[in-house]
Amino acid sequence: MSYPDTYRYTREHEWIHVENGVGTVGITDHAQSTLGDIVFVEAPKVGASVEKSKVFGSVESVKAVSDLYAPASGEVTSVNDELATAPESLNTDPHGAWIMRIQLSSPAEIDGLLSAADYEKFVSEETGH
């Protein structure tokens, strides 16, 4: 699966897609593949503040639980309620199934994130193939 060029990526395997100062956040194909069957997503509440590089929630697969790290700081404007009943959509459509949307408080933070090409390179170096 290819990584959309319009998204930016973290080394913790989240993606963010910024439009008009609002960032949509999800996890990458690599992340869902590593986790396996996802059964539970713990997302923040609307109105909560998230801080760049800090934990904002978690995602659980049959095998393990994994923290979610905010790609950027801001206030949560919406969360994807569908994940409560269909968490597996993070497996089937990782770059479409989003977890939360945030109103960015420091849009410049996005510049420090990885491009699609850099993220792909990062993943291939991390996994060794």
Place this chain on the structure above:
Amino acid sequence: MPATETALRKTALNALHRSLKAKMVDFGGWDMPVEYAGVSAEHMAVRTGVGLFDVSHMGDIQLRGPQSLDAVQKFSMNDASKLQIGQAQYSAMLYPQGTFVDDIIVHKLSDNDYLIVINAGTREKDHQWIRQQAQPFKCHVSDYSDHYTQLAIQGPRAAEVLQKLTDLPLSEIKNYWFRWGKVCGLYNVMVARTGYTGEDGFEIYIPSDEATSVRVWNEIMEAGREFGIQPCGLGARNTLRLESAMALYGHEISDTINVYEANLGRYAKLDKGVDFTGAEALRKVQEGGGPDRRLVGLEMIDRGIARDGYPLFDADGKQIGEVVSGSPAPFLKKNIALAYLPTAFADVSTPREVYVGIRGTMVKALTTPTPFYKRAKAATTAPTATPSLS
């Protein structure tokens, strides 16, 4: 980390697993497949159809000689004198203090000839322990672990699949019995009706060269195709054994947990006429009114998954125990766990509320009888929910 990768041990099917795009993990020093199609799909295949596992990392220790039974009786807490030729028995080896060296399956191959199947992660330790315990007896201890590729064919369709590949009348092999026969053209293959999934199934022991191992694997996959056979990894192996509440070394059993705490007292035969290693300590536990803590099944009531090592609290917020295994149960569609709790919680006739500390949040769970899952009894055999090995 190439340095550690090369140090990992590999089964004869390692290249095959990789060609199937399995996700590999370091399991007790072994490079093993954790999943192929996904844990849930593999788990469901075993519950409703059939799955194939490479369990060649398990160890196989053979004891031969005029006093081999005496040696087995010394290190094994179950009563091996009750075994007939061709019968297997779940048991455990204990330290003098009554805690676990490992759980094992004892197979009686013939008079004066026993095969002990041991866990992968504890292989060297177990081997040395058996050697030491058998020292006073006239018997020869051999480690044949690397001689066998061990495959587990598990699920309600397992017998139908394997029957296509062998002339052994599989319906005559009862649960926890075994026979030798021709399998995939190979002579004298040991076929045991054992497993670690809580499902009907077989474990077969074939020569460990890669060509033979791959050929047999592929023939089983082909024979199982009409039943939707799935290659299964350690991920499904773990969720399957957890639904069936079978012990896994390092979780439910360890060198700091005794037999009664782990609810395995029914396999400890204190009256077998031989004072096995650990028997005296177990008697003291009994005389002292039993253990203070017990392994208890939990079912999550609130949203959340209890994981290994999570603390347990009572309604007042006092810590009372710890989760040793926890996971979503793919067949039961619940979140389940096994935990050590004060003995009062072990009486499951009255389910009790406890709270799992999940990353700082108290999440409600209810004590529940185990096994969580028990298969329907087959018409031809009468299998019991006997724990097995990892």
